[in-house]
Amino acid sequence: MSNQAFLDELAEALDYGGAITADSPLGEDIWNSMAIVSVIGLIDEHFDVTVPGEALQKCATVGALIALIEQQRKLDGEPS
Amino acid sequence: MPQPKAVVKGIATHLPERRLTNEQLATEYGDWTAEKIEQKTGIVVRAVAGPEECASDLGYAAAQRLFESGVCAPADVDFLLFCTQSPDYFLPTTACLLQDRLGLPRGAGALDFNLGCSGFVYGLSMAKGLIESGQAKNVLLITSETYSKYIHPKDRSARTIFSDGAAATWITGCDSNEELLGPFVYGTDGRGGCNLIVPAGALRTPHSPATAREETDESGNVRAKDNLYMNGPEIFNFTLEAVHLAVRELVAKCGRTIADVDYVVPHQANRFMLDHLRRKSKIPAEKFCVNVEHFGNTVSSTIPMALERAMQDGAVGKGANVMIIGFGVGYSWSAGMMRLAF
Numbered sequence: 001m002s003n004q005a006f007l008d009e010l011a012e013a014l015d016y017g018g019a020i021t022a023d024s025p026l027g028e029d030i031w032n033s034m035a036i037v038s039v040i041g042l043i044d045e046h047f048d049v050t051v052p053g054e055a056l057q058k059c060a061t062v063g064a065l066i067a068l069i070e071q072q073r074k075l076d077g078e079p080s
Numbered sequence: 081m082p083q084p085k086a087v088v089k090g091i092a093t094h095l096p097e098r099r100l101t102n103e104q105l106a107t108e109y110g111d112w113t114a115e116k117i118e119q120k121t122g123i124v125v126r127a128v129a130g131p132e133e134c135a136s137d138l139g140y141a142a143a144q145r146l147f148e149s150g151v152c153a154p155a156d157v158d159f160l161l162f163c164t165q166s167p168d169y170f171l172p173t174t175a176c177l178l179q180d181r182l183g184l185p186r187g188a189g190a191l192d193f194n195l196g197c198s199g200f201v202y203g204l205s206m207a208k209g210l211i212e213s214g215q216a217k218n219v220l221l222i223t224s225e226t227y228s229k230y231i232h233p234k235d236r237s238a239r240t241i242f243s244d245g246a247a248a249t250w251i252t253g254c255d256s257n258e259e260l261l262g263p264f265v266y267g268t269d270g271r272g273g274c275n276l277i278v279p280a281g282a283l284r285t286p287h288s289p290a291t292a293r294e295e296t297d298e299s300g301n302v303r304a305k306d307n308l309y310m311n312g313p314e315i316f317n318f319t320l321e322a323v324h325l326a327v328r329e330l331v332a333k334c335g336r337t338i339a340d341v342d343y344v345v346p347h348q349a350n351r352f353m354l355d356h357l358r359r360k361s362k363i364p365a366e367k368f369c370v371n372v373e374h375f376g377n378t379v380s381s382t383i384p385m386a387l388e389r390a391m392q393d394g395a396v397g398k399g400a401n402v403m404i405i406g407f408g409v410g411y412s413w414s415a416g417m418m419r420l421a422f
Binding site: 044 | 120237298299300301311312313314316317320321352353356359360
């Protein structure tokens with residue numbers, strides 16, 4: 001899921017100075033309320049899942065964020 | 081005589097005089113420029129009620145404007161529906177005070193209902209019920225909020241979004257073979273109540289020194305339990321899940337597709353959220369009303385305000401088949417159809 005379009009838009013949504021890769025850190029100061037909402041929207045648009053704001057805030061790297069999305073997709077994919 | 085069909089015949093709106101601009105917000109908070117605030121929220125200016133100005137005052141002004149337009153007169157009102165979450169008093173009912181102040185007949189029914197961003201759509205659906213069941217000929221629906229009174233001056237996230245204002249809408253009965261107002265779909269999920277709330281000040285948790293204690297959240301917003309709290313990310317998640325399903329349910333109930341709808345007026349929460357909802361619901365941009373820049377999020381009055389503005393701008397006109405969608409605090413949501421007849 002190294003969707004480059006998603007990563008580019010993620011960099012824009014977070015006002016990230018420069019390109020984003022899976023190793024890019026997401027420090028606590030990045031997660032203001034507008035950033036959280038922007039990224040929730042971005043994830044919904046690209047992957048059709050909604051992630052809780054609290055879980056998002058705990059992501060310290062882009063890799064952790066991608067893992068969270070995959071986990072949520074699995075949860076959504078399970079028959080209820 | 082055939083059963084009358086309810087139809088919306090007029091809308092008038094009112095904003096209090098005071099303004100809160102992006103420049104003022106940028107000066108107060110420092111970390112975001114005015115351009116950035118506009119880019120993120122789509123809002124240019126908000127209205128703020130004065131210290132002596134309550135929901136009934138804003139509603140009164142909107143209703144006077146409606147009467148001055150000539151579409152109706154106070155003596156014509158059979159029923160007043162007043163929607164607010166910031167009433168003048170716990171009791172009496174604001175609608176009763178407005179009956180007297182507006183000079184409505186003593187034979188009129190009047191009630192308040194407590195809903196936020198879904199309130200306008202619910203109000204129209206109740207007006208339809210009153211008219212089409214023969215209980216009222218004419219219904220005056222007033223939506224009015226002064227959320228600013230709940231918001232802490234240092235809560236940037238809420239102050240940037242919300243605005244005070246009111247709208248008065250005239251619903252009457254007419255002979256028609258076609259449904260001119262409705263159908264409607266509804267939704268409720270009280271699990272989300274804690275995500276948009278004024279925790280203290282009513283009877284569950286009365287005001288006290290403890291509820292007035294200020295706290296700073298991780299984004300630097302300051303508020304006490306006496307103030308409005310909004311969990312923006314969770315509200316956004318709720319709208320992402322609920323709104324496009326409501327749209328789908330409504331077009332199915334009409335036996336139509338979204339292509340048959342001429343224009344969509346969603347609750348004007350903020351531009352970011354609306355752009356996202358539009359893409360998710362697969363509605364073309366030219367059919368989807370976003371004009372939140374002029375008045376901010378006035379809660380239950382954004383839909384009539386946005387519709388009035390869109391009509392003035394020529395984006396939509398008489399005869400159009402319009403979908404309206406309200407969603408927010410509660411959680412509560414509703415969507416409905418209305419044929420523009422004014």
